Amino acid sequence: MADIEAWGMSWRRLLVRVERRLSSxxxxxxxxxxxxxFLLIFVVGPPLSIFLLVLRSWGEVYQTVFADPFFAQIGQGALRWNMIQRGLLRSFEIAAVVTFIDVLIGLPMALILARYDFRGKRLVDTLVDLPMAVPTAALGFSLYLFWGSIDGIGGLLGLEGGLFSRGPLLIILTHVAFSYPYIVRSLKEIIESVDQTLEHAARTLGAPPFTVFRTVTAPLIKSGLLAGSILCFTRSLGETGATLIVAGAFYTAPLLVVEYRQLLMIPPAAFLSMILVSISAFLLALLRFSAERFGLPIKEAWPRAERLLSGRAQRHLRDLMTFSFFVLLILIPSSFIFTYLIRWWGGSPYTGNPNLGAFYQVFLAPDKKWPALQSSIITSFKVAALATGVNILAGLPMAFLLVRKNLGRLRGLLDALVDIPLTVPTSALGFSFFLFWGTKGLNLLGPGFWMVVLVHIGFTYPYVVRPLTAVVEGLDPHLEEAARTLGAPPLTVFRTVILPSMREGILAAAIMAFTRSLGETGATIVVMGLSRTVPVLIVQWVESLALPAAAFACVLLIAISLTLLLILRYVLGWE
Structure with missing residues (x-):
């Protein structure tokens, strides 16, 4: 026993000496x-390098995009440029409509969650996050089944098919569903930060609630409203996985990138990716530098109308409409896939044919879908685990660098660089990694497992750095100062004091990154090679019309993601 204690003491002394040396x-x-x-090479290098790669091969890009000799024979040399313009315009139109709808139905929900106390509030708060827990491919498939198939609302209305066919309307409904939590969360947090004594003071002066909101609350939440709107716009602009399921023959800019990549049309894909990266950089700059200058232009007052809108009956009607929109547009469509799988589990609910059921397609069909699903699950977990582990190791020191170092204006630049993967469409981001690491760039990797891992490291990096930065900002510096006064070197202080205090925050960041990686589709499709993750497999099964099997894979993936989300909420609540 004494020998063990002596060995432990000598080991700790050696560890402290090493940590003292490494703290120099x-x-x-x-x-x-x-x-x-790491930030420059593995995160922002690929999307920024695409400008250089396009410039270096501009002659080839110009010929294939603006003056294709094949299409020039019929007077359509700029056909691909016209398609790119049309795809960009469609993406902007859809993103604008989605943002408007999300603000319209998300702002009242954020007010209710931030200002009201009612039975079931915690449940509603959790359900609002449901689309974030559902991988986008699974979410798109669930909404397609609800809105676009006879198994959903079309069957309830007695139609011969779905209420909406694949195309722009279904894309808008899908984008509204998956971007809804982002706008609600952004607005809820900023509303909770508003000092309620200001609102109470306005009410004591006789101002009705609607006037209080317009004159007091709204000006104070303007930065959160702008941030949430831009985040919602960029998420819609860049979404690929869900859009692949519901678009049909309709195409947006991110889908064009995927199509060009699959057809090995590298120059137009690179050119379109460069445009999308440029747009994302502009929106990020707008988000970071114009929030404080953003003003609400409504200066007129309508006392009679505002007092009428502040009545008890009107407030109840507003709350009823808010919950109704949430249930009908978000909750039921997002979770409808569970109902579909139950109906189709043992066979077709229309003919009774067991060969059309999910059980047969997954476990008994000769094309061996169950082994393929198992393999894709293992691949998804490997990719997510590697990406999360690498980003925890790289993101933790970055969080301390951003918070503890006096970087001056460099802090703002680093913040912007860290956020780039959040705004770049994932298909364009994946294509930039394909060029950067592939034959057009460093020529170190080809499409396959390790390129998928690198892409997932890139787009999950902000999901680790941002939570860890908030955790570091909330650390009590007095504990560290006390340890240093006892002679402990900085690295020892980090190991014995800081790291234990951050364990819940590190776990939360890891779960966020793991879940985000688990559900990604667009970037993976561009670089996957022969590797298949679960979201990609879902898209392929939907395209091959194996819908019950795809529903089974979706439910399995949703169950995993939802479990991780519940763990995350528990950890955050514990913290």
Missing amino acids: RGFSLLRDALVLL
Whole structure:
């Protein structure tokens, strides 16, 4: 026993000596340099390098996009440029409509969750996050089944098919569903930060609730409203996985990138990806630098109308409409796939043929879907685990660099660079990684498992850095100062004091990144090679009309993601 204690003491002394050596200024500078190098190479390097790659091959890009000799024979040399313009315009139109609808139905829900106390509030707050827990391919398939098939609302209305066919309307409904939690969360947090004494003071002066909101609350939440709107716009603009399911023959800009990549039309795909990266950079700059300058232009007052809108009956009607829109547009369509799978589990509900059921298609059919699903699940977990682990190791020192170092204006630049993967459409981001690491760039990797891992590292990086940055900002510096006064070097302080205090935050960041990786479709399709993740397999099964089998895969993936989300909410509540 004494020998074991002596060995433990000597080991701890050796560890402290090593940590003291690694805490020197030289090692600290080396660590910061490696953190910045990781950011440049593995996160922002590929999307930014696409500008150089397009410029370097501009002659080929110009010929295939603006003056294709094949289409020039029929007077349509700029046909692909026209398609790119049409795809971009459609993407912008859809994103604008989706943002307007989300603000319209999301702002009242955010007010209710931030300002009201009622029975079941925690449940509603959890259900609002449901689309975030559902991978976008599964969400798109669920909404297609509800709105676009006879198994959904079309059958209830006695139609021969779905209420909406695949195309722009179904894309809008799908984008509204998956972007709804982002607008609600952004607005809820900013509303909760507003000092309620200001609102109470306005009410004591006789202002009705609607006037209080317009004159007091709304100006104070303007930055959150702008941030949520831009985030919603960029999420809709760049969505690929769900759109693949519900678009049909209709195409948007991200879908064009996927199509061009699959057809090996590299120059137009690179050119369109460059445009999407440019748009994303502009929207990110708008988000970061114009929030404080954003004003609400409504200056007129209508006392009689505002007092009428503030009545008890009108408030109850508003709340009823808010919950109705949430249930009918978000909750039921997003979870309808469970109903579909139950109906189709043992066979067709219309003919009774067991060969058309989910059980037969997945477990008994000769094309061996169950082994393929198992393999894709293993691949998805490997990719998500590797991406999450690497980003925890790289994101933790980046969080300390952003918070603890006096970087001046460099802080704003690094913040913007960290956020780039959040705004770039995932298909364009995946294609930039394909060029950067492939034959057009460093020529180190081809499409396949490891390129998928690199892409997932890139787009999940902000999901690790942002939560960890918030955790580091909330650490009590007095505990660290107390440890240092006892002679502990900085690395020992980090291991014994800081790291234990951050364990819940690190777990939350890991779950966010893992879940985000698990559900990604667009970036994976561009670089997957022979590797298949579950969302990609779902898209392929839907395209082959194996809908019950696709529903089974969706429910399995949703169950995993929802479990992780519930763990995340528990951890955040515990923290």
